[in-house]
Amino acid sequence: MGNLxxxxxxxxxxxxxxxxxxxxxxxxxxxxxxxxxxxxWTLVDKGxxxxxxxxxxxxxxxxxxxxxxxxxxxxxFLGCCAVIREQKSCLSTYFSCLLLIFLIELVAGVLxxxxxQALSEELKQHxxxxxxxxxxxxxxxxxxxxxxxxxxxxxCCGSNNSFDWTHSVYIMSxxxxxxxxxxxxxxxxxxxCGKRDHPSNIYKVEGGCITKLEQFxxxxxxxxxxxxxxxxxxxxxxMVFTCCLHRRIKLDPx
Numbered sequence: 585m586g587n588l589x590x591x592x593x594x595x596x597x598x599x600x601x602x603x604x605x606x607x608x609x610x611x612x613x614x615x616x617x618x619x620x621x622x623x624x625w626t627l628v629d630k631g632x633x634x635x636x637x638x639x640x641x642x643x644x645x646x647x648x649x650x651x652x653x654x655x656x657x658x659x660x661f662l663g664c665c666a667v668i669r670e671q672k673s674c675l676s677t678y679f680s681c682l683l684l685i686f687l688i689e690l691v692a693g694v695l696x697x698x699x700x701q702a703l704s705e706e707l708k709q710h711x712x713x714x715x716x717x718x719x720x721x722x723x724x725x726x727x728x729x730x731x732x733x734x735x736x737x738x739x740c741c742g743s744n745n746s747f748d749w750t751h752s753v754y755i756m757s758x759x760x761x762x763x764x765x766x767x768x769x770x771x772x773x774x775x776x777c778g779k780r781d782h783p784s785n786i787y788k789v790e791g792g793c794i795t796k797l798e799q800f801x802x803x804x805x806x807x808x809x810x811x812x813x814x815x816x817x818x819x820x821x822x823m824v825f826t827c828c829l830h831r832r833i834k835l836d837p838x
Contacts, residue, residue: 601825601828601829602667602829604825605663605667605822605825605826605829606664606667608663608818608821608822608825609660609661609663609664609667609822610660611818612656612659612660612663612815612818612819612822613656613657613660613661615656615814615815615818616652616653616654616655616656616657616659616660616815617653617657618653618811618815619649619652619653619656619689619811619812619815620649620650620653620654620656620657621653622649622653622807622808622811623646623647623648623649623650623651623652623653624650626642626645626646626649626804626808627643627646627647627650632726632729632730632733632734633730633733633734633797633800633801635726635727635730636710636711636714636715636727636730636731636734636797637706637707637710642699642801642804642805644695645692645695645696645699645805645808646808648688648689648691648692648695649689649692649808649811649812651688652685652688652689652692652815655681655684655685655688656685656815659678659681659682659685662674662677662678662681663678663822663826666678666826667829672830675826675829675830676830678826679823679826679827679830682819682822682823682826683823685819686816686819686820686823689812689815689816689819690816692808692812693808693809693812693813693816696805696808696809696812697809699805700802700805700806700809703798703801703802703805704798707794707797707798708794711743711793711794711797712743712744712748712794714727714731715731715742715743715748715749715752715793716743716748716749716751716752716753717752717753718753719731719752719753719754719766720754720757720759720766721753721754731766731768732766732768733768734793734796734797735766735768735769735787735793736768736773738789738793738796738797738800739771739787739789739796740787740789740792740793740795740796741765741769741786741787741788741789741792741793742765742769742792742793743792743793743794744791744792744794745788745789745790745792746764746765746769746781746786746787746788746792748792749764749765749766749769750764754766760778761776761779762779763776763778763779764778764779764780764781765778765781765786766778769781769786769787770785770786770787771784771785771786771787
């Protein structure tokens with residue numbers, strides 16, 4: 585009688601674990617979609633700005649998120665199959681996949697944190713040089729487009745202020761046609777509007793484009809970190825449930 589009660593209790597616990605793992609896999613699959621979406625959003629939304637950065641750490645973090653998000657969605661499906669089949673080998677494979685994804689997200693999180701700490705200094709050292717030396721130069725069309733979009737999107741002019749353009753290669757060249765700033769600094773872009781640098785005509789923002797771009801990238805990095813932490817917590821729960829169910833299954837069914 586005691587053994588029968590114990591078997592029924594074990595069966596009840598196993599059923600509960602299976603349902604919990606099913607619920608987890610649904611949440612995990614949704615989390616994978618969010619991670620994948622954040623990674624793609626990071627690259628697509630203002631993706632042109634990546635050419636203005638000295639290092640590729642920011643882009644690498646986004647690519648890692650896309651990889652992890654795709655793996656999460658596939659693993660969520662495999663997890664459901666493992667629960668249905670109730671095979672130790674399937675559960676072991678599922679656990680290994682969860683652990684691999686956890687490590688990938690950990691790497692992305694570390695990269696995002698390290699880059700967040702160095703972001704301000706990198707922009708100060710690199711952005712001003714990029715804008716003044718490479719803007720409107722042969723072979724630098726992507727940088728020129730990125731700078732123009734940066735100044736228009738963030739309503740700023742110059743890395744620190746509009747006077748940064750005074751010593752730029754472009755403004756001192758004949759191609760500038762006596763412009764004081766690029767036309768993308770103008771509040772309303774018209775041909776050769778950059779010849780007049782009055783505050784009524786161009787953007788005058790304290791801190792310039794560096795401050796605006798730094799805040800934008802910092803916000804993206806925080807979102808990447810928050811999403812990564814949320815999914816990682818889900819994965820830890822999933823690994824615990826998987827271990828418990830693995831211990832409850834005595835033999836693989838034939």
